[in-house]
Amino acid sequence: MGAAQEASAGEHAGLSAESTASAAAEPHERVTVEATINGADVNLSVAPNTSLLTVLREGLDLTGTKLACGHGACGACTVQLDDDCVCSCLLPATSIQGRAVTTIEGLGDELHPIQKAFLAEDALQCGFCTPGFVVEAAAFCDGWRAEHGDVEPSDADVGRAMAGHLCRCGAYVAIARAIKGACAGRFDGPAGPAPRVDGLAKVTGRALYSGDMRPRGLLYGALARSPHPHALVTGFDFRAAGQIPGVVKVVALLEDGSRVRFAGQEVAAVAARDQASAERAARAIVVQYERLDAVLDMDAALAEGAPAVFAGSKAAVPVHKLAENDDSPKPRPTNAGEGIVFPARGWQGNARGPAGVFSAQGRKARKEVVAARTDTTGATLLEERRYEAAVQVHTALEPHTSTAWWDGDSLTVCMSTQAVSDMRDDLAHFFDLKTSQVTVKAEYVGGGFGAKCRLQMDTVAAVKLARECGKPVQVALTRAGEMVTGGLRPGARIDVAAVASSAAGTLKAVEIDAWNDSGVAVGTNTSLFWRLMYPGAAKSLRDFDVVSHAPPGEPFRGPGGPAAFFSLEGTVDELAGRLGMDPLALRRRWDPNPIRNQLYDRVEALPLWRDRGGGGGGGRYRRGVGLASATWFYFIQNNMQVQVSSSSSGFKVSCATQDMGNGAKTMLAQAVGAALGVPYSEIQVEVGDSNLPRGPVSSGSRTTASVAPVAADAARQVAADLCEVAIERWELSGGEVAPGGIKHEGGLLPWSEILPNAPEQTRLGKRGREPNGWYFPIAVGHILVGNLAPASVTVTEVEVDTRLGRITPLNVWAGIGVGRIYSPELATSQVQGGIVQGLSYALYEERLRDNMFGRVISSNLMNYRIAGLGDAPPIEVHFAADPLDGIAGGGVGLGELCTVGAAASIGNAVAHATGWRPTRIPIRPDRVLEGAGS
Amino acid sequence: MSVVRFPVTVEEAAASPGEYRAGGTDVMDRRAQGITPIEDLVDLTRVPALRAMDWLPAPPIDTSESPEEPPTEEELTSEAEAPTAPAFDPVASGGFTIGAMVTMAQMGRSEDLRTWYPGLAGVAGAGATPQIRAVGTLAGNLLQRPRCWYFRHPEFKCFKKGGHLCYSRSDDHSLHSIFDLGPSRAVHPSTLAMVLLAYDADVEVRGGEHRSMEAFLGDGADPLRENTLEDGALVTAIVLPPPRPAERWGYKRAIARRRAEWPLVEAHVRLELEGASIGRVAVAAGAVAPVPMRLRNVEASLRGKKATQANLEAAANLAATGASPLPGNAYKVAMLKGCVLEALERAVGGGS
The missing domain is CATH 3.10.20.30 (Beta-grasp domain)
Structure with missing residues (x-):
């Protein structure tokens, strides 16, 4: 160049x-x-x-x-x-x-040993942080070997060297392993097989994310946001912004008279020739507001006489329509959940609820709790406690980014999304186009975790600006913007009352009231997880969404789950203590789930658990081991299509889904490869384009179960087609499809001989009947719920510094039961990442806003802290061996299951170590000092 | 449109108008976020004189009273090896000077610092992250603006930005000061400033004037600045007093994660043992006040005492004397005592 x-x-x-x-x-x-x-x-x-x-x-x-x-x-x-x-x-x-x-x-035309190590050890997921890690690790590795020879560095050495890097997917365990291996000279030879089909593009920086798309004439956009939590927009003045050199266009995103309902809501956007000018211009946009009274948090929203944020509205709107629905008589909040919003009894002020459809003998449960409160006989044990969890933001390292351009009436958006098919539909609807006029592309997505499922105003801004400017426009959220509208897990306040029988040691009743701090959204369900575990007890399970003038909740990996299991498993441990029982023994007694009981057998034999002792001790540093059981759903997005085609260049699988680091591409290759008897690395994979056959949203851990059986079916159809062709062409007798080709009386005719000499075949797969049936007989919002609950058990050892309040996770064992594992390496990576995210949530993460304006003050990754490499303990992953009978394909997703029990196991470990029950997430040093300080 | 100047001498640098930029890790961030006005820049990366690190000559000794004996004939004619320069003794030097533009990484690697000022080299070589240490400079570290989340948010006009409010007082102040020294409760962000305070270092301003760290940092009362530097004044170097070979040191930073996090509270200790007793001792604390603080009462209570755990604890318990925490940061009182105690323990135990 x-x-x-x-x-x-x-x-x-x-x-x-x-x-x-x-x-x-x-x-x-x-x-x-x-x-x-x-x-x-x-x-x-x-x-x-x-x-x-x-x-x-x-x-x-x-x-x-x-x-x-x-x-x-x-x-x-x-x-x-x-x-x-x-x-x-x-x-x-x-x-x-x-x-x-x-x-x-x-770094060189040849792969650096570090790159080969990252590939072989699967030391990456979404790949967005990978170039930074690789560049630093390569320099460290070269320096280390020059100084020390081919010696493995310690964990502390690697931790110090990588202290300036963050991986939101949490691939740290594999990253550390890769760096140590490369330093020891184990990756100097030719590159070995890579578990992840797109690993090479990621370790070389060649993977192109939405922000890496650079069409000719590209302009850069930036957003102006409301500084007020509640106001009417009364006018715009774009003159100052328009005069900044390089600025091409300024547009309003709201109409005059619109209402903004949280500080940081997007109000206008600007396109300029470079990013810095766009951001400067965005700050120069003048918007006039009429300020209105605001309720900034859950307490203010629930206070007597608080102004109603959404009075009496029934359902939810998509997040990009928040400001648009003010003309309707009852403006509506947005949906914080993954699926539909469950029905609720109505509104009491700013609280929507109770949503109680998951109760079982709710009235009886409440009576039992009342009786237990006045029980003086000692026949019942009552465990009552309030658990709280802070708002957590997704903050994927790749910000929400859209690169949009128009070609006549056709729109193309390269978009950082977990839902290319849905986004095509939503964009067509929003801009009044036919779906055939819209193409959404997302070949690489730098992490999503639930925050990239919806059409948001940043994408709307890119499309509008592109239309106004007649040029491609890229809009990426700044990190501060990401902390506001980049997605968040609602905070939770969970009031628990659980009644156990002292003599029989049974769980008799639970009453759960969960208050979800969802901002301008509704639809979080926290209490329902109490229904999925420990059956038999009467259960009153009520959820309330509390709306306030705060950014909207969005689905976040296991919505509702981490806080729910923190409260649930904490309660079980407390009751075990009061019953004088071992926590594992009590779970065995209460939990009939066969997969978890298999995992309990494993835990029983684990030295980590077996040798845990009584916990605590009197010294400054106290160690403890905690266990948490958990479950998740098994969802299917129905009518998903996967295409498999054959040509002289091999087999290809195509689907309009996307891979946000969860490994969907590799899973598709595995499913097709297994059906054909071909190594999966030889299967070409095409995803991330809405013009491909319709695929699922990467949410609700649904991808594997939704598409793997369909992909396998398509592959089998193509194989059958090729078999027919081959029988005729080579005049085979007794020809039938076999692993690797067509078996016939004369032996095996391999695919490599058939494909160059056969016409191209293309087939769409079909999903067969689900052997086990469904939990609900009909699809709701295109989602079917499987009739079986995947299961997990997480065991964590921590060390608590009672002088300075730090909790250090030392070891984690994660037992996962999801049936067939399509790709053991990638599944292990995903579980380890889920554990890291869970411990990060438990210990560090807390989205904070100021109390005058409701502005996000934890607005960057220095004061919103996520776990680093040095915070990740060794994490052993165990998969329950058996495939799940009765599930098409034999296995389901685990992205959410693996993370929802992590915080709960840490809570129980801290209680075991200190005798103090943590009830507030994050379990910050100051809280440790208050509860267990020496 | 701002302009940049690239002076190559200290004189040119001192005479150039605008905001000084060293490694850029704070200046670039503040400008990109729209937190401070975009003034003209004076980029210091091309001033070689600011990157020097060296020993200073001993102050001249008055030799009139004991004139040196002239060498004897025997000495002059002996067959001993050729005369060599006397071995350089840092202890007898006039101290060590570190140029303003020396990076944290260079300080961490410097053999002179590692040998003779291990408490400074150890902290400089482990602070922040490797990438920041590679470009972040000594003076840049001392002069970075606070990390307070109201100050760093472009929509809050607090005292530090010419406003009339410290938002933290009535809002979230969990990371703010527990010593109420002025209108602003933002804490000083520089760990090196705290360490240099414990070292009784001097700041060299404009290539000539020396100011003690204590005088340089000031009393924390002026919310518009985190030091007493006049507008436009240039820090050219830090001067360390001659080393103390018997010195031991300890540093502790309380954080939630394992690494790379701004301190909740931090403390630094230098001390010398005389037998089992504590001789010279310096204790400083950070992230508890608008400026790093020397904890003189802790020092006084240790001096001359046996280095027993009970004595260390008793001294550490004085660390927060005079603190007036806000409701949301009262935890820092216990944490300050804990950090001081740990720094003392580490120093007594041999240093780290």
Whole structure:
């Protein structure tokens, strides 16, 4: 690449071809910089405030280096500068003068041992943080080997070296293993097989995410947001913003007179020739507001006489229609859940509820609790406690990003989404187009965790701006924006009353009132998980959504689950203690689930559990081991289509689903490969394009069960077609499909001989009858609920520092029962990531807003803290062996199951260690000091 | 449109108008987020003199009273090895100077610092993250603006941005100060400032004037700045007093995660043992006040005492004397005592 070409490519990125003579202490509006980038000499002209990252991405099209946090906290933008690794997002571009920059693209034509190690160990999931990790780890590995030889570094060495990197998928266990292996020289040979089909693109930085799409003439967008929590928009003034150099267009996202219902709600958007100018212009947009009284949190919303946020509305609207439905007599909140909003009794002020459809003998349960409160005979044990959990944000490292362009009346949006098929429909509906006019693409998605299932205003803004400007426009949320409208798990307040019989040790009744702090959304169900466990007791299970002027809740990996199991499993442990029983023995008594009982056998034999002792001790550091049982649903999105085709270049599987790091591509290849007897690495996979056969949303752990059997069916059909062709063409006798080809009397005719000589075959798969039937007989919102509950048991050991309040997870064992595991390596990665996310939720994460305006103050990854590599303990994953009889394909998803019990096991471990029952998530150091301080 | 200047000498740098930029890790962030105004820049990366690290000559000794004996004939003619320069003794030097633009990573790697000022090298080489240490400079670290989440949010105009309010006082102040030294409750963000306070270091301003760390940091009363530096003044170096070979040190940062997190509370200790007793001792604490604090009462209670656990605990229990925490950060009182105790234990135990 020539320097002149680079400079002109970067004309709008604070770069220009002109050069200015440099003289000491003379003022420069542009600075000429001579440096080496990936081995090539470059001569750049940059603006004083331009970062190296901007030059690399916007100017030089080196998109392997990612922008994720923009504050130097996450390391996704890491590049090598001479011998150092630096955060290119904070490095002035002028500082590379005379120095050598190496990005992921410049690591070399041959794979670095670190890249081979990341591939082989599956040290990645969504891949968005991977280039940063790889660049730093490669430098560390080279330096380590030069200094120490081919010796494995310790966990602490690796933890220190990688302290400046975050992986939201939580792939740390595999990352540490990969780095240690590469340092020890175990990956110097040729690259071995990679478990993940798109791993190579991710470790080389070649995977293109929505923000890496750079169509000709691309403009950059930014959003203006309301500073007020509740106000009417009374006017816009775009003059100042429009005058900022580089600005092309400013548009309103709301109409005059619209109501904003939370601080940070999107009100206008701007497109400019570079990102920095767009953001500056967004801050210069003037919006007039008429401020209204607001209720900022759950307590204010529930207070007597609080203004109603949504009075008496019935159902929920999609999140991008929040401001649009004010004309209706009863404006509606948005939906925080994964599926439909369960019916509720109505509204009491700002509380929608109770939603109590999952109760079983609810009235009886409430009576039992009342009786137990006055029981003086000791016949019943009453365990009453309030559990609380803070709001958690998804904060995937890839921000919500949309790159949109129009081609006549046709719209294409490259979008960071978990739902390419749904987004095509929603965009068509919103912009009044036929679905055939809309294409949504998402070949690579940098993590979603539930926050990328819906059409949001950032995408609407990109599409509107693209139409107004007649050019492609990219809108990516800033990290601060991501913390507001990038998705959140509603906070929870769970009042528990559980009654056990002292003599029989049985669970008699539970009464659960759960209050979900959902912002402008409804539809969280927390108490229902109490129904799915420990049957037999009378259960009053009531959920209330409390709406307030706060950003909307969205589904987050296991919605409702982590807080529910934290309260449920904490209650079971407390009752075990009061009954004088071992926590595992009590669960065996109450839990008839056969898969979990299989896992309990395993736990019983685990040294981690067996040798846990009485916990605690009197010293400063106290160790304890906690256990939590959990369950999840088995969902199917019905009528999903998967296409398998054969051609001279092999087999290909195609589906309009997407892979956000959960491994959907690999799972599809596995399903097809297994059906054909072909190594899955030889199956081509095509996803992330709405023009492919309709596929599922990556939510509700539904992908595997929804498409794997369909893919296998399509593969079998293609195989049968090829069999017919082969019998005729090669005049085979007794020909039938067999693993690897067609078996006939003369032996096996392999696919490799058939495919080049057979016409192309294409088939859509069908889903057979579900052997076990469904939990609900009909699909609701395209979702069928399986008639079987996957099961998990999580065991965690922690160390609690009673002097300074830190909780350190030391070991985790995760037992998972989901039947057939399509890809053991990827499933293990996903479970380990789910555990890391769960412990991060339990210990660190807390979205905070100020109490005057309701603005998010935990607005970056320095003060909204997620687990780092050093926080991840060893995590052993055990899969219950048997396939699930009665489930098509024999196995279901585990993305949510694996994470929902993690916080609960930590809570129980802390209680075991200290004798103090933590009831508030996150279990912060100050809370530890208050509860168990020495 | 702001302009940038690239002075190459200290004199040019001191004479250039605008905001100084060193590694850029704070300046770039504040500008990108729209938190502080975009002024002209003075980029210091091309001033070699600011990157020097060296020993200072011992102050001149008055030699009039004991004139050196002239060498004897025997000495001059002996067959001993050729005369060599006397071995350099840092203890007898005038101290060690570290240029303003020396990075944290360079400080962490410096053999001189590791050998003679291990408490500073240890902290500088382990602070923040490897990527930040690679570019973050000594002066940049001292002069970074606070990490308070109201200050760092573009929509809050607090005292530090010329407003008339410290939002934390009536809102979430869990990370804020427990010593009420001024209108703002934001805590000072620099760990190195705390360590250098414990080292009795001087700040060299404009290449000439020396100011003690204590004077440089000030009393924390002015919410508009986190030090006493005049507008436009340039920090050129830090000067450490001559090393103390018997010194032991301890540092403790209380955080929730394992690494790479701003401290909830931190403490640094330097001490020397004389037999079983504590001799010289310096204790400083951070993240508890608008400026790092020397805990003189803790030092006084330790001096001359035996280094027993009971004495360390008794001293650490004085750490929060005078604190007036807010309801949401009262936990920092216990945490401050805990950090000071741990730093003392580490120092007595041999240093880390």
